[in-house]
Amino acid sequence: MTKVIQQDVYPSMMISYDQGVDKIEPIKLGKRLKEIRKSLGLTLEESSKKTGLARSTLSKIENEQISPTFQVMQKLTNGLQIDIPQLFAPPKQISATGRRDVTRNKQGRAHPTSTYEHELLATQLTNKKMMPFKSLVRARDFAEFSEWVRHDGEEFLLVLSGEITFFSEFYEPVNLNEGDSVYYDANMGHMIISISEADALILWITAS
Amino acid sequence: MTKVIQQDVYPSMMISYDQGVDKIEPIKLGKRLKEIRKSLGLTLEESSKKTGLARSTLSKIENEQISPTFQVMQKLTNGLQIDIPQLFAPPKQISATGRRDVTRNKQGRAHPTSTYEHELLATQLTNKKMMPFKSLVRARDFAEFSEWVRHDGEEFLLVLSGEITFFSEFYEPVNLNEGDSVYYDANMGHMIISISEADALILWITAS
DNA sequence: AGAAAAAGTTTCCAAAAGGAAACTTTTTCT
DNA sequence: AGAAAAAGTTTCCTTTTGGAAACTTTTTCT
Numbered sequence: 010m011t012k013v014i015q016q017d018v019y020p021s022m023m024i025s026y027d028q029g030v031d032k033i034e035p036i037k038l039g040k041r042l043k044e045i046r047k048s049l050g051l052t053l054e055e056s057s058k059k060t061g062l063a064r065s066t067l068s069k070i071e072n073e074q075i076s077p078t079f080q081v082m083q084k085l086t087n088g089l090q091i092d093i094p095q096l097f098a099p100p101k102q103i104s105a106t107g108r109r110d111v112t113r114n115k116q117g118r119a120h121p122t123s124t125y126e127h128e129l130l131a132t133q134l135t136n137k138k139m140m141p142f143k144s145l146v147r148a149r150d151f152a153e154f155s156e157w158v159r160h161d162g163e164e165f166l167l168v169l170s171g172e173i174t175f176f177s178e179f180y181e182p183v184n185l186n187e188g189d190s191v192y193y194d195a196n197m198g199h200m201i202i203s204i205s206e207a208d209a210l211i212l213w214i215t216a217s
Numbered sequence: 218m219t220k221v222i223q224q225d226v227y228p229s230m231m232i233s234y235d236q237g238v239d240k241i242e243p244i245k246l247g248k249r250l251k252e253i254r255k256s257l258g259l260t261l262e263e264s265s266k267k268t269g270l271a272r273s274t275l276s277k278i279e280n281e282q283i284s285p286t287f288q289v290m291q292k293l294t295n296g297l298q299i300d301i302p303q304l305f306a307p308p309k310q311i312s313a314t315g316r317r318d319v320t321r322n323k324q325g326r327a328h329p330t331s332t333y334e335h336e337l338l339a340t341q342l343t344n345k346k347m348m349p350f351k352s353l354v355r356a357r358d359f360a361e362f363s364e365w366v367r368h369d370g371e372e373f374l375l376v377l378s379g380e381i382t383f384f385s386e387f388y389e390p391v392n393l394n395e396g397d398s399v400y401y402d403a404n405m406g407h408m409i410i411s412i413s414e415a416d417a418l419i420l421w422i423t424a425s
Numbered sequence: 426a427g428a429a430a431a432a433g434t435t436t437c438c439a440a441a442a443g444g445a446a447a448c449t450t451t452t453t454c455t
Numbered sequence: 456a457g458a459a460a461a462a463g464t465t466t467c468c469t470t471t472t473g474g475a476a477a478c479t480t481t482t483t484c485t
Contacts, residue, residue: 052431052432066473067433069435076288077473078285078286081472107386107387110401113396130373131399138371165339180315187322189322192338192347197317214349214373216347271443276463280464284441284442285443286471
């Protein structure tokens with residue numbers, strides 16, 4: 010079991026925790042870079058020396074006249090020792106008070122995979138601490154997975170209907186019926202198969 | 218220089234990263250993007266449609282033949298809904314803990330109040346990021362509450378059975394049926410009453 | 426204030442990126 | 456297996472980027 014999973018995809022892939030999904034806000038990269046350079050007390054010349062980029066190039070980037078290539082961005086971030094999250098995420102100082110997002114039954118964002126049929130909930134809200142989703146478990150056999158599912162954070166699972174077997178590293182498999190739940194560290198390999206007649210429906214919540 | 222190998226399926230964590238200082242760290246962007254696309258089950262054509270980029274461009278990026286501009290990267294991350302900051306960020310080191318706690322239906326720790334009958338789940342585990350509990354909603358009138366319920370963190374609620382009205386500050390009350398859910402900031406005043414014949418049963422999860 | 430230096434912008438051009446279409450490889454059908 | 460379709464790559468060409476140097480603006484000196 011050393012292969013990277015290709016057939017199953019965790020729904021968190023579809024959602025970015027830090028970025029809006031429906032909200033496509035163009036990041037003012039140049040403006041931000043200028044602020045950073047200023048705050049480091051650097052001139053374009055000094056910045057140029059540190060990054061190996063031409064003074065003119067830096068100027069044009071800061072003034073949004075050109076869109077730097079990935080290569081250039083790497084030189085920038087390496088040279089100035091800045092990290093990207095700081096670059097893209099920070100100005101979002103929105104107070105996390107008063108958000109609310111209702112998701113009606115079966116109205117979440119669908120995301121089918123070979124083994125699960127995911128329905129992402131509360132996708133209108135971004136920057137959430139938790140990511141909730143329902144999953145219809147179609148997998149019927151352990152062998153449908155090539156590798157343990159494993160990711161950062163903690164996970165809570167509740168069986169909404171049907172019956173499943175919950176496999177995880179370090180533990181014996183356990184059968185879970187409607188109403189049963191399990192809380193576990195998601196970096197511990199885990200996977201689920203449905204063992205009831207109908208495909209099982211579960212609620213899953215992840216927090217990192 | 219230790220290279221961290223991720224066998225995880227989170228796209229944001231798939232980027233390998235060196236702690237190199239002077240040398241420009243060659244992040245295998247193309248390779249990762251290809252893995253991400255594959256794991257999303259997309260062809261270049263579909264990816265092209267989603268991102269608005271030419272098939273040929275995507276191919277060249279994936280094969281490290283060109284270094285995409287920031288503009289292109291934004292189209293990519295928006296179209297495929299992945300997260301730029303995390304593309305660059307060092308993968309979080311997974312701490313290999315392996316906690317697991319199964320709670321059988323109705324076997325959680327009971328905690329009754331005048332308005333709710335709570336059943337705390339996964340109480341064997343401490344220091345959890347999330348606190349899950351089921352609640353039987355006995356309140357039938359919002360007058361039974363003397364004040365908004367209000368606490369730190371974010372909350373997710375799913376109606377397991379019955380029907381409730383969800384009241385919250387800043388919003389109109391909303392009726393929720395079995396299967397409906399709501400995600401909200403818990404410092405926003407909130408309360409719930411049951412409006413179905415039988416007391417409603419809900420699942421609640423809090424994260425701070 | 427005016428000259429000199431430093432900082433920043435713009436120009437010009439070589440180099441690289443991005444798109445359309447031709448081409449090749451892989452998969453899906455009989 | 457062979458044909459057809461789908462997926463992926465490469466070519467060719469236009470647009471854009473990135474760097475050297477010229478140019479302009481701002482700051483720092485007498």
